[in-house]
Structures are given as structure tokens and as C-alpha cells.
Amino acid sequence: MDGNQRIASILHSLGEEIIRIITPVSICMLSVVILVSILDTDSSISSSISTIASIAYTESTSDSNWDKFKGALLNSLVFVAVVTVVTFLLVLLFYFNCTKFLRYYMGFSAFLVLGFMGGEIGLFLIQAFRIAIDCFTYVLLLLNFAIVGVLAVFMSKIPIFVTQSYMVIIGVLTAYWFTMLPEWTTWVLLVAMALYDLAAVLLPGGPLRLLVELAISRDEDIPALVYEARPIIDSRNNTTAQRRVWRDRRANQESQTSPLIGSETIGSSQNVEEGHVHELSVPLIERVRDHGLQTENLGLEGIGLGSLGAIKLGLGDFIFYSVLVGRAAMYDFMTVYACYLAIIAGLGITLILLALYQKALPALPVSVILGVLFYVLTRLIVLITGPLAKYELQACFTWFLWLGGVAQGFSIQKHFAGHVGFFMFVTFCITGKIECLSIILIQSFPQDSIEIWCKASVKIYQPSDIGCSDDSNQTSEDLEPQTMVMKQLCILPDHMGSNKKLISFTSSSSSRSSNFPLEDIQVLDSDHDENDNEDSSDS
Amino acid sequence: MERSPEEVTPSEAAVLINPGRDLTANPNTNAIFTSSSVRPEWPTIDGPLGLSEHDSVGYARKFFGFGFLLLPLLWAVNCYYFWPVLRHASSFPRIRPYVVGSAIGFTVFSAMLASWALTFTIGGERLFGHAWDELVMYNVADRYGLTGLF
Numbered sequence: 288m289d290g291n292q293r294i295a296s297i298l299h300s301l302g303e304e305i306i307r308i309i310t311p312v313s314i315c316m317l318s319v320v321i322l323v324s325i326l327d328t329d330s331s332i333s334s335s336i337s338t339i340a341s342i343a344y345t346e347s348t349s350d351s352n353w354d355k356f357k358g359a360l361l362n363s364l365v366f367v368a369v370v371t372v373v374t375f376l377l378v379l380l381f382y383f384n385c386t387k388f389l390r391y392y393m394g395f396s397a398f399l400v401l402g403f404m405g406g407e408i409g410l411f412l413i414q415a416f417r418i419a420i421d422c423f424t425y426v427l428l429l430l431n432f433a434i435v436g437v438l439a440v441f442m443s444k445i446p447i448f449v450t451q452s453y454m455v456i457i458g459v460l461t462a463y464w465f466t467m468l469p470e471w472t473t474w475v476l477l478v479a480m481a482l483y484d485l486a487a488v489l490l491p492g493g494p495l496r497l498l499v500e501l502a503i504s505r506d507e508d509i510p511a512l513v514y515e516a517r518p519i520i521d522s523r524n525n526t527t528a529q530r531r532v533w534r535d536r537r538a539n540q541e542s543q544t545s546p547l548i549g550s551e552t553i554g555s556s557q558n559v560e561e562g563h564v565h566e567l568s569v570p571l572i573e574r575v576r577d578h579g580l581q582t583e584n585l586g587l588e589g590i591g592l593g594s595l596g597a598i599k600l601g602l603g604d605f606i607f608y609s610v611l612v613g614r615a616a617m618y619d620f621m622t623v624y625a626c627y628l629a630i631i632a633g634l635g636i637t638l639i640l641l642a643l644y645q646k647a648l649p650a651l652p653v654s655v656i657l658g659v660l661f662y663v664l665t666r667l668i669v670l671i672t673g674p675l676a677k678y679e680l681q682a683c684f685t686w687f688l689w690l691g692g693v694a695q696g697f698s699i700q701k702h703f704a705g706h707v708g709f710f711m712f713v714t715f716c717i718t719g720k721i722e723c724l725s726i727i728l729i730q731s732f733p734q735d736s737i738e739i740w741c742k743a744s745v746k747i748y749q750p751s752d753i754g755c756s757d758d759s760n761q762t763s764e765d766l767e768p769q770t771m772v773m774k775q776l777c778i779l780p781d782h783m784g785s786n787k788k789l790i791s792f793t794s795s796s797s798s799r800s801s802n803f804p805l806e807d808i809q810v811l812d813s814d815h816d817e818n819d820n821e822d823s824s825d826s
Numbered sequence: 827m828e829r830s831p832e833e834v835t836p837s838e839a840a841v842l843i844n845p846g847r848d849l850t851a852n853p854n855t856n857a858i859f860t861s862s863s864v865r866p867e868w869p870t871i872d873g874p875l876g877l878s879e880h881d882s883v884g885y886a887r888k889f890f891g892f893g894f895l896l897l898p899l900l901w902a903v904n905c906y907y908f909w910p911v912l913r914h915a916s917s918f919p920r921i922r923p924y925v926v927g928s929a930i931g932f933t934v935f936s937a938m939l940a941s942w943a944l945t946f947t948i949g950g951e952r953l954f955g956h957a958w959d960e961l962v963m964y965n966v967a968d969r970y971g972l973t974g975l976f
Contacts, residue, residue: 431899
């Protein structure tokens with residue numbers, strides 16, 4: 288009875304810890320997806336981005352696929368090489384105890400990311416929404432944000448929630464910046480980083496493994512950007528006592544009978560950090576870590592368990608997961624769902640492996656490989672069968688992944704994951720089906736009915752409403768036929784009563800506007816000269 | 827072997843109140859026990875994971891001081907961090923002046939900033955004339971090419 292209760296509470300706290308790491312990862316991914324879908328910077332800015340990751344080859348749209356792939360491979364190799372060199376440098380500095388320098392570098396890179404990248408993305412948002420903020424206020428808010436962020440990263444005496452939020456924000460900003468890389472480079476880079484992570488952590492000579500072993504042997508924290516989940520301190524005292532027992536290998540029978548209550552136990556959590564007695568290797572939770580490195584700002588990848596038994600996940604993992612999902616968002620939302628579920632499934636698998644093997648583990652490979660696999664499969668199948676199959680495919684993927692997720696969830700924590708999985712499944716299925724159905728419906732409308740609908744809506748418009756102005760939300764390539772149509776409609780009132788064929792005019796989907804045959808416009812204006820038509824269309 | 831929360835002694839109740847959001851239970855015991863007769867043991871919102879009272883004084887003072895460098899967010903973080911100090915009026919007499927000062931400073935500063943920003947946004951060109959175009963952020967960004975930095 289007692290044993291069962293203890294097992295149940297172990298599972299409960301383990302499940303809660305897993306939820307506490309999946310929540311910030313999900314928030315990071317969601318933010319990047321939202322940013323990517325709001326800010327359409329793919330076209331103009333990405334060509335001018337010059338980073339380490341695109342130093343070797345700049346992708347242009349005119350190259351063939353094979354050239355793009357070769358260029359992407361070259362880029363990724365350069366990037367991985369730079370990351371390896373910097374990681375070895377980090378190991379060297381750590382070996383010579385230059386921890387202060389590393390912490391200053393960490394603070395400096397956090398300031399760069401928060402101040403400059405955050406400022407730039409803020410500017411994108413301001414320009415996209417035309418927010419009328421003045422420069423003094425903006426600079427003041429930005430400076431505040433950046434300086435408090437540096438403090439949060441630097442010092443440990445900041446509220447845990449604030450530190451965690453800033454970690455997630457740094458991850459979001461860096462990930463958004465990485466999504467501005469060219470497409471092929473991004474995907475090959477993700478796979479390359481996954482392989483690098485695998486090699487660097489598991490191979491005996493890998494830099495990350497050396498780093499972790501150094502940190503363990505010296506019993507120190509690695510000075511790097513790592514997200515640490517809040518450790519669980521349960522109100523039920525016997526669970527807290529159990530965590531304490533977990534930390535040293537003394538007899539387990541102390542847990543139920545010893546007077547480990549209240550302040551004594553809670554106070555000991557402070558001692559846990561300093562006291563070496565409690566930091567011994569423990570049956571389930573071990574104080575081992577695993578970190579990878581990411582060049583620009585010492586964000587680490589990899590997953591491990593912190594000194595209080597809290598799960599630590601390197602910031603590089605956040606970044607690369609979000610880059611994957613952000614890139615998927617640039618294609619379609621259903622890819623986002625599938626890639627998100629693939630990543631969460633991979634993360635869950637990694638956490639289970641962590642509990643099993645109790646040693647340093649890379650967090651990138653499983654999730655990234657699964658995510659890339661699903662994305663590639665989706666694109667291939669869409670290529671073969673056409674756009675509608677994508678939704679059916681995504682629904683299938685979500686179903687399978689949800690099954691896997693629920694199986695994991697039930698095996699870990701009975702009460703929480705089941706409900707979440709169910710709601711997610713229902714939401715995805717419903718949204719997927721609605722999208723599917725609506726597209727089928729729209730494409731099956733007879734052409735005449737659309738025209739009749741458009742005639743009715745055009746009659747409502749007054750010329751001043753149409754205004755011969757271009758403030759529509761269309762993209763630039765759609766703008767011209769639309770503008771021409773609108774300009775023609777400006778001179779329409781004379782012809783409204785006539786029984787000439789009207790233009791099919793919708794302002795909804797951009798794909799429609801490109802279907803407008805210009806001959807229709809000229810049919811309408813057959814009363815005028817051809818010259819008049821061209822003049823007014825040129826104006 | 828769970829003990830229901832009402833049975834715990836006051837010192838344990840003090841501990842149970844403060845460990846932040848980690849407690850799934852105890853909002854009711856908060857209401858029962860947070861009279862001024864029960865003093866919370868931890869001055870920070872993180873409870874046992876945060877600072878002890880002795881260390882907090884220095885940090886509260888430093889946050890309060892640095893906030894004067896036009897950093898109202900630091901004042902806000904100070905108030906959030908030492909929320910138990912604000913809530914329980916008679917406890918932690920050494921920390922309280924700094925935290926209350928931070929709260930007042932944050933309110934005043936944000937009121938001033940908000941009024942300036944709203945005046946700028948709503949007033950627009952009618953109020954500022956030519957200067958509005960020069961001050962508004964998206965024009966400044968265009969003028970100096972700030973969005974192409976990275």
C-alpha cells in the first residue's frame with residue numbers, strides 16, 4: 288500500500304516535471320509560428336542575410352534543386368565546423384577556470400539578442416501594424432527589456448518565472464532570426480546539427496561529453512544559457528521527504544517515519560546545492576548533464592537534470608525545434624501541427640531515455656529527425672497527389688502521433704496528459720476537416736454562380752469606395768491586375784446598366800485575381816477606344 | 827500518509843503558504859492563515875527556492891537603487907520578487923521600505939510614460955505638427971535603415 292502510493296507519487300512528480308519542460312518548448316514554438324505568419328519577411332530580407340550559416344553559398348531562386356542542395360550542404364558543413372571549434376574553445380576555457388569570462392560573454396550575447404534582434408523584430412511588428420509609437424518610448428522600453436533580461440540571465444537572484452520567460456524569449460528571437468535563412472540551408476542545417484549533437488555528446492572525444500565530465504568532476508555549473516524547469520516542492524510532506532531520500536543512498540525506510548517535515552526539509556533544499564552529501568548518484572534522478580553549444584550566444588543544447596532534480600534543457604534545443612516548426616509554418620499550418628507533434632514525441636522519448644540511462648543525452652536528434660521526416664514526406668506526397676491530399680495526410684499523421692503521445696502520457700502520468708491529448712486530437716481533426724471541406728466546396732462551385740455573386744457585390748460598391756487606390760492587402764504580384772480591375776471599375780457607372788459581361792471580381796483570395804483574363808476588361812469597355820482603355824489602365 | 831492542511835502547526839503553515847505556485851492545494855489555507863499574526867517565512871515569491879531574509883535586504887536595496895537609472899521594469903521585478911513583503915504589512919521591516927518605494931516608483935513612472943505615449947499616439951500630427959513625422963518610430967526606422975542591421 289505504501290509502496291504503491293510512493294510509486295504513484297513518483298510518477299506524478301515525474302509527469303509534472305515533464306509537463307514543465309514541454310510547456311515552455313511549446314510556448315517558444317507557438318511564438319515563432321505566430322511571428323513567422325504575421326511578419327512576411329521571407330522574400331526581401333532573407334536574400335540579404337549574411338551569417339555564418341550562409342557564408343559559403345547564398346541561395347538564389349534561379350538555381351536548380353541540386354545546386355541548392357549542394358550549397359546548403361556546404362553552408363551546413365561550415366556552420367557545424369564553426370560550432371565545433373567554438374565548443375572546443377569553451378571546453379578549454381572551462382578547463383582553465385575562466386568561468387567569469389564565460390559568464391560575461393553570456394551576458395553580452397544575451398544583451399545582443401534581446402537588444403538588437405528584439406529591437407529589429409519589434410520594428411518589423413511596428414511597421415506591419417503601423418503602431419504609432421515614438422522613438423523615445425520605444426528605445427526606453429527596449430533598453431529596459433534588454434537590461435532586465437541580461438540581469439535575469441546573469442544573476443540567479445531573479446524570480447524564477449522571470450528568468451524562464453527571458454530564456455524562452457531569447458530562444459524565440461534567435462529562432463525567428465534563423466528562419467530567415469534560405470530554405471534548403473535551413474533543413475540541411477537542422478539535420479547536420481542533429482548529427483553533430485549526437486556525435487558531440489555520445490562519442491568519447493566529443494566536446495560536449497568532455498564538458499559534462501569536467502563539470503561533474505568539479506561539481507560545478509556550466510556557465511551557459513540553459514533553461515531550468517522549476518523543481519517540484521510538493522505540499523505533501525512525505526513526497527518532499529522522498530525527494531530528499533532520493534538524493535542520498537541512505538535507507539529508504541526513513542521516508543515514512545523520520546520527522547522530515549516543514550522547515551527542516553525545505554531548508555535542506557538550500558543545503559542541497561552546497562552539500563555534497565546529497566548530490567550523490569541516485570536511483571532515478573542523477574545529477575548529470577548534457578549540453579551542446581550554439582555559437583552566437585552560448586546557448587546549449589541537450590537535456591539533463593539539475594542539482595535539485597529539476598530538468599534542464601539547453602537553449603539550443605529550444606532554438607532548433609522552433610526553427611523547424613517556423614520553417615514548416617512557412618509552408619502551411621498543417622505541417623506545423625505534424626512537426627509540433629513529432630517534436631514533442633521526440634522530446635518525450637528523449638526524456639524517457641534520460642530516465643533510463645541516467646547519463647548525458649542529446650535532445651536534438653530524435654525530435655529533429657522525426658520532424659524533418661514528416662515534413663519531407665508531406666511535401667513529397669503533396670507533390671505526387673495534389674494539394675488536397677496534404678490535409679488527409681496531416682490528419683493521419685496527427686492521429687498516429689497523438690496515439691503515441693497518449694501512450695507516453697498514460698505511461699507517465701495518468702491524469703493530465705490524457706485530457707490534453709484528447710483535446711489536441713479533437714482540435715486538429717476538426718480544423719483539418721474544416722479546411723479540407725471548405726477547399727473542396729470552393730473549388731466545386733460552378734463558375735457562373737461566382738460571377739453572379741460578384742455582380743451583386745460590385746453593384747453595391749460606389750466608385751469612391753473603390754477609390755482607385757491600392758490600399759488592399761494583396762501581395763505585390765497580385766496588385767497589378769487588381770489595381771487595373773479597380774481602375775476599370777472606376778469608370779463603370781456608365782456601364783452598370785448595360786448588359787455587357789461583368790468581370791468576375793472578388794477581393795478574397797489572391798489566386799483568383801491572377802485568373803482574371805484581361806480580355807474581359809476590354810470587353811467591358813468596347814464603347815471606348817482601345818486607346819482610352821490603355822490610357823486609363825496606365826494611369 | 828498525507829496530513830490534511832488544516833492540521834498542520836503554524837510554523838509549517840508558514841512554509842506551506844509561500845512556496846509560490848508549486849502548491850496545488852492551499853489557497854484556502856492562505857485565506858485562513860494570512861492574518862498578521864502569522865508571519866511568512868520566506869520574503870521572496872519563490873519561497874524556499876529564493877533568498878533568505880538576510881540576503882534579501884541587499885538585493886532589494888540594489889534593485890531599488892538601479893531602478894532610478896530609468897529602469898522601471900527593474901522596480902516591477904523587485905515588487906514581483908518580494909510580493910510576500912508587500913502583502914503582509916507588518917513583516918520584514920528591513921526589506922519593506924525598498925519594496926514599497928519600488929512599487930510607488932513603478933506606478934509613477936509608468937503613469938508618466940503611458941500618458942506621454944498616449945498623447946503621442948492619439949494626438950498625432952494635429953498636436954505635434956511636423957515633429958510627429960520625425961519622431962514616430964517607423965519613420966525613424968526607415969530613415970536610418972534600422973531594419974537591415976542583421
